[in-house]
Amino acid sequence: MALRIVRKYGDDILRKKSRKVDVINDRIITLLKDMEETLYAEDGVGLAAPQVGVLKRVIVVDIGEGIFKLINPEIIYSEGSYVDKEGCLSIPGVQGEVERPRKVKVKALNESGEEVIVEGEDLLARAFCHEVDHLNGILFIDKAIKKEGENGI
Template sequence: MALRNIRKYGDDILRKKSKKVDVINNRIITLLKDMEETLYEEDGIGLAAPQVGVLKRAIVVDIGEGIYKLINPEIIYSEGSYIDKEGCLSIPGVQGEVKRPNKVKVKALNEKGEEIIVEGENLLARAFCHEIDHLNGILFIDKVIKKEGENNI
């Protein structure tokens, strides 16, 4: 495993749409492991492959309840909404209030290539939505209702 460099706001890769993972091979498994290690090193709760310079549909999320490693994740159900603060490892020093669903179901593949459905509420739902947005070139600042921080973006 290795730490990966996190791409920062202004890097073009953060605005590109990620490609579907067609084959789960050693490169994808290594990517997920590296993303997990990088996530913990940076003390984050979620990381998407584009944030480490890879345009593949893969995310890792851990809000303190264990790691989720999701390949080709897609939201198949959402309900409710609430507004809360978000930040991003790719946009250090900036936080903003973003409206997100308070419950989601996400369909994805696990590392074995098995289709799984995971559910998240509140912070976990927010993290899933935030990271899946990254796969589509969308940053949380695109959805901010009210922004806070020293950077003027």
């Protein structure tokens, strides 16, 4: 496993749409392990592959209740809504108030290639939505109602 460099705001890769993972091979497994290690080293709650320079539909999320490693995640259900502050490892020093669903269901593949459906509420739902947005080239600042610490953003 290795730490990966987290790409920062202004890097073009953060605005590109990620490609579907067709085969779960050693490179994808290594990517997931590296992303997990990088997430913990950066003290984040979520990380998407584009944030480490890889345009693949892969995310890792851990809000303190255990790691989710998801391949080709898609939000298949959402309900409710609320506004709360968000930040991003790729945009350090900036926070914004973003409206997100209160509850989501995400369909994805796990490391073994099995289809899984995971549910999240509140912070976990927010993290899933935030990371899936990254896979589509969308940053939280695009959806922020109010931003703090913008520094030219």
